[in-house]
Amino acid sequence: MVNLEIFCYNHFMKKDTREALLDSAFNTFYKHGFQGANIATILNDVGINKGSMYHFFKSKKALGLAVIEERIERNLVNKYASIKSVKELFDVLCSAPKSLAYGCPLNKMSQEMIYIDTDFQKLLSTTYAKFETLVQMILEREKVEDSELKAKQIIATYEGALMIYHLNQSSDGFERVLRCLEQNI
Amino acid sequence: MVNLEIFCYNHFMKKDTREALLDSAFNTFYKHGFQGANIATILNDVGINKGSMYHFFKSKKALGLAVIEERIERNLVNKYASIKSVKELFDVLCSAPKSLAYGCPLNKMSQEMIYIDTDFQKLLSTTYAKFETLVQMILEREKVEDSELKAKQIIATYEGALMIYHLNQSSDGFERVLRCLEQNI
DNA sequence: TCCTTACTTGACCTTTTAGTCAAGTAAAAA
DNA sequence: TTTTTACTTGACTAAAAGGTCAAGTAAGGA
Numbered sequence: 001m002v003n004l005e006i007f008c009y010n011h012f013m014k015k016d017t018r019e020a021l022l023d024s025a026f027n028t029f030y031k032h033g034f035q036g037a038n039i040a041t042i043l044n045d046v047g048i049n050k051g052s053m054y055h056f057f058k059s060k061k062a063l064g065l066a067v068i069e070e071r072i073e074r075n076l077v078n079k080y081a082s083i084k085s086v087k088e089l090f091d092v093l094c095s096a097p098k099s100l101a102y103g104c105p106l107n108k109m110s111q112e113m114i115y116i117d118t119d120f121q122k123l124l125s126t127t128y129a130k131f132e133t134l135v136q137m138i139l140e141r142e143k144v145e146d147s148e149l150k151a152k153q154i155i156a157t158y159e160g161a162l163m164i165y166h167l168n169q170s171s172d173g174f175e176r177v178l179r180c181l182e183q184n185i
Numbered sequence: 186m187v188n189l190e191i192f193c194y195n196h197f198m199k200k201d202t203r204e205a206l207l208d209s210a211f212n213t214f215y216k217h218g219f220q221g222a223n224i225a226t227i228l229n230d231v232g233i234n235k236g237s238m239y240h241f242f243k244s245k246k247a248l249g250l251a252v253i254e255e256r257i258e259r260n261l262v263n264k265y266a267s268i269k270s271v272k273e274l275f276d277v278l279c280s281a282p283k284s285l286a287y288g289c290p291l292n293k294m295s296q297e298m299i300y301i302d303t304d305f306q307k308l309l310s311t312t313y314a315k316f317e318t319l320v321q322m323i324l325e326r327e328k329v330e331d332s333e334l335k336a337k338q339i340i341a342t343y344e345g346a347l348m349i350y351h352l353n354q355s356s357d358g359f360e361r362v363l364r365c366l367e368q369n370i
Numbered sequence: 371t372c373c374t375t376a377c378t379t380g381a382c383c384t385t386t387t388a389g390t391c392a393a394g395t396a397a398a399a400a
Numbered sequence: 401t402t403t404t405t406a407c408t409t410g411a412c413t414a415a416a417a418g419g420t421c422a423a424g425t426a427a428g429g430a
Binding site for chain 2: 031032033035036102103107108110111112114115116121124125128129148149152153155156157158159160161163164166167168169173176177180181184
Binding site for chain 2: 418419
């Protein structure tokens with residue numbers, strides 16, 4: 001088997017460095033927070049050097065903003081755009097603890113950054129709006145009344161319940177709270 | 186008027202330094218996050234020197250834990266222990282944006298620290314449990330059924346709605362979401 | 371009055387951090 | 401083949417951070 005990768009600087013094919021950087025940065029920011037994360041960890045994780053990163057992103061902040069646009073938002077759309085029914089929506093919401101090891105990435109980043117940096121604030125606010133719209137569309141497909149308010153209510157409950165879940169390290173209550181809400185939709 | 190303070194090192198009376206330190210640390214951590222906050226800011230704000238702070242708290246972490254115990258938890262108890270009815274509870278919850286400029290201090294600190302440090306995690310988890318108990322007691326006084334689940338639901342919705350409020354910088358929806366929940370209690 | 375304790379000062383130390391840069395390498399266009 | 405462009409290297413910088421410490425000050429008890 002011919003390994004084309006040996007012709008490259010590292011084990012990535014050119015443009016993949018940027019993607020690997022975004023993946024690692026997403027994970028690192030997700031666990032440690034943006035301010036708490038250090039770039040050396042990400043670099044070490046990806047297996048590249050400083051200059052290589054600063055070729056793609058002019059600063060830590062630029063990397064953070066790109067993570068929001070190209071990972072957090074993308075993941076959200078991937079997860080919610082294909083949902084076909086309210087029942088399915090609640091199933092997906094209830095399964096969150098399985099995939100979201102450190103809470104909701106959007107919520108966590110928001111709580112940390114909205115009063116620290118206005119560029120983060122704007123981007124996070126926009127991303128949230130898209131999330132709300134996706135949920136609202138699911139509700140409207142089933143002619144749920146007051147879909148805007150209901151979408152806010154579902155997201156609020158979901159975000160809060162997920163926070164409680166992580167604080168208690170126990171899923172007791174998480175699903176019950178959401179299923180209880182489902183009854184009232 | 187005799188000013189007793191002129192006999193002291195700074196403008197505080199002895200033990201007040203610790204309290205002033207906790208006040209400033211609470212505000213600073215609340216706005217910037219624990220990891221994002223720097224001690225120099227707090228010191229400058231209080232008007233004291235490094236060594237003076239390290240006399241009371243052996244590390245930044247110790248200061249953080251003290252802030253949770255002696256400010257975040259205390260504020261929570263002050264706010265919720267005196268509430269007499271479910272109606273009053275929802276009024277207090279609805280007024281949160283007025284007093285909580287950067288979101289819920291407990292939620293914010295939790296999202297940041299639970300997977301960073303287990304001492305923080307334990308303390309925050311305990312503090313949340315007290316919050317939940319306080320809310321549950323209010324519900325039980327009015328013989329609300331399933332008070333434990335209802336308490337979780339109220340807190341979850343409140344926390345999530347507050348997050349959305351801060352992200353959007355607009356109170357549109359916040360109160361409506363809570364009042365809608367109130368109907369179903 | 372003296373001594374002990376509690377608190378404060380501010381200079382200093384060490385580590386960590388984000389960010390820079392000149393030089394090098396390889397792929398692809400000319 | 402030559403040149404250009406894109407990417408990478410790794411040593412370096414400067415600033416910021418948390419934390420230490422010896423010396424000093426004041427209050428209160430003995």
